[in-house]
Amino acid sequence: METKAPTPRAVLVGIQLPEVDDIAHAASLEELGRLVKTLGYEVVGQVSQRREGTGAGALLGSGKLTELAGFTGGDGQVTSMAPAARAKARARFEGAAGAAAATGDSDGEDAAPPRADVVIVDHELSPSQIRNLERATGAEVLDRTGVIVEIFHRHAKTREAKLQVEMARLKYVAPRLRESSGGGGRQQGPGAGETTLDLDRRKIRDRLAELRGQLEAVQRDSDNRRAARRDQLRVALVGYTNAGKSSLMRALTGSAVLVEDKLFATLDTTVRILQPETRPRVLVSDTVGFIKQLPHDLVASFRSTLTEALEASLLLFVVDASDPTYEAQLEVSRSVLREIGADAVPSRLVLNKMDRVEEGRRAELAAKHPEAIMLSAHAPEDVSALHDRIIGFFEAEMEEATLSLPYARQGLIGEIYDSVRVLAEDYDERGRVLQVRGLPGAIARLQRRMAAPEG
Template sequence: MTDTSTDSVNGPAQAQGVDGLDLEERNSLRRVANLRTELEDITEVEYRQLRLERVVLVGVWTEGTAEDAENSMAELKLLAETAGSEVLDALIQRRQKPDPATYIGSGKVEDLRAAVEATGADTIICDGALAPSQLRNLEDRCKVKVVDRTALILDIFAQHAKSKEGKAQVELAQLQYQTQRLRGWGGNLSRQAGGQAAGGEGIGGRGPGETKLETDRRRIQMKMTKLRRELKELGKARETKKGNRQRHEIPSVAIAGYTNAGKSSLLNRLTDAGVLVENALFATLDPTTRRTQTSDGRVYTLSDTVGLVRNLPHQLVEAFRSTLEEVAESDLILHVVDGSDPDPEGQIAAVRQVIMEAGAGELPEILVINKADAADPLVVKQLLAREPHAVVVSARTGEGIDELLSAIEADLPQPAVQVDVLLPYSRGDLLNQIHTGGEIDTLDHEAEGTHVVGRVNGSLAAELEPYAR
């Protein structure tokens, strides 16, 4: 990472600034190397058709190492490209905390503006959640659109939502984000709809009135109320399906993990689900549940869930609570991590934080280190040393899948009730239920019927009670 600032520094190189940082670091806006989008494989005609936004990334490095800061910017680059952007440049400002007025500091805004003009960018994407005043000040100074990390992720979610529930969740999150950032630009948004001069509205427009800003806020609140009502109705349908599974006491396994870690590929490998697999962040937003069974015939469900990410916006955590409920109400979590990622430990910590917030921190977990075919063996070895209950797999090649299936079978909840029954041959339906929902220790075919010794759940045990020996 090279320093591109032209600012001069007086005194010793290690002199301390008022915020405790080295003056040399404090006064520099650093360029992150190798983050420009490569478009060599796209023809000029295809590029014109794509009409990618041309963006410059900017971040504030407040804690951690330089490697941590560059990893965060590399993730922002992937997010920007997933949203449909061509990344032209990436800059980091070393600060103790973001500047409250301009995010990177007023002195560095000119350097950012120069980078925008030099590259011909039309958008700036900031690696953080910006206040409305910060967005406005950066846009006024740099003369291009400014987007923060939250708006970027919301845009990606809006592109990938497919189901009615997913689209409603995304729209609700976007409205929550917008209502906090409504502001009056010029006279249009602050004009009164009534009053003595009626703001130019004339006869029929007079009265107590409300500002355009207030009108926009009221309309957004009305729309949010409608969306919450729709989501509540859609949630009832989902609860019905879930209740049916619980009524049959089918164990559930939730696949959770960082975005683009390979969760959908793993679900396809385990169940032949045929779920969309795409090398893009947040390709899966809508939960997908498939039924499968263990080698000894026990049935359980596997659910693919939305990918998680560092600093996931609060609006999305709230809006996608239905997806997180799939995790919280499961019997076992398959926590998938990309073993080839530069910072797999950071991915694991970020996902576990969200799982904890969803109330699923105490559930059994199998850490699935995916993409073994592309991962550094030394990194995988270090992860296995830190995570005793982990399995190394490759969803692409099938490596380690049998070991993972065995681990799932071992960790699935065991049926609680011991039974010893003699089933008439006319009750093959009950025998089938024991096969699919219980564990059979011994099975013998006798003259009067089938003698079964094993373990089943409580509801099935009640049905088997008349045939107990």
């Protein structure tokens, strides 16, 4: 009979800087806890401290470092990189004694807290800080960036996403490999004179070059698919992770996209047709969610997902209105899109999860964001109203025109019906005459296609 592996345990560490208030600090730690649970860890405790900055070698003061070590069985001391060898029995005894002392359990009357296997810090750490914390706690240490990169790694499904995430992981690992290694010995034979560390770094550089080549080939295919949709009506759902974008995508399109109450459940761009279907069709894309301190390498890697937003006709900023920090989350989303120039794309604010918001709070939100679309993705009448708003936006952008389709080019009739709305149809001696309504770009493209010689 197979025994189930124990759930790994984690302790969270937060540093509250002077410019961060108590509510924002608590929300950040809560979000970190959700990130950690997404990885499958059980959170057994947290340590928080007010500090002027995050530059200290051990990050925490000595008292808090001892408190943290109480969760892991470490001694709370930043010792030498080459600690003296100890017998296993003595190490276990000293670890248990240190944990009991740190938690006030020296008399044995209270149960000791569960031992944490990993320390998760709600900030980006330098390699030396990671090393110091590992020596003080005797546990593995991950920073916020490392957690996000690992979640992306586990959730990537398509080839493009997997390539992107592997590149981001290698870029994250490379400097930490350099500074946390003991240096290694010299290699013998080919490459003599290189240390093991030099060899590992060269392997990472070679692998990154290989991944870039593979990714460029995959993205060329993606670019071609997007080019084919360029003159179509396109809506992109963007926003903070777990804001309900995938639930809204499913409601708007009737598609079976993945919906989970997890951070970063969606990493791959999904494109579906708005339902009930209209003429011309409206395409809706669900994109990767943003998060505070999203690693720049991941932003750069997910170029195709962000390009989907950049090339959309309309952006819907989806926000979890029930979250007290929704405004900060909205600013994170907008700042990332500003980096790629997508702030020039027309947008609408969607306050989602209104079914979780009390009536008084709803009135406050309506007064604060009078232009916002307030809804619940699980309420059919709300989704229907959003559908009408989307159609209304595109209707305002459309114009009417007359297309003359020569008899020799009747093969284009299907493309015309897909690209514009046909209001009336007649025939003359040259061919079919259609009164249409559509976007100026789509009409111009069809006119060029009809005028071009057959080939």
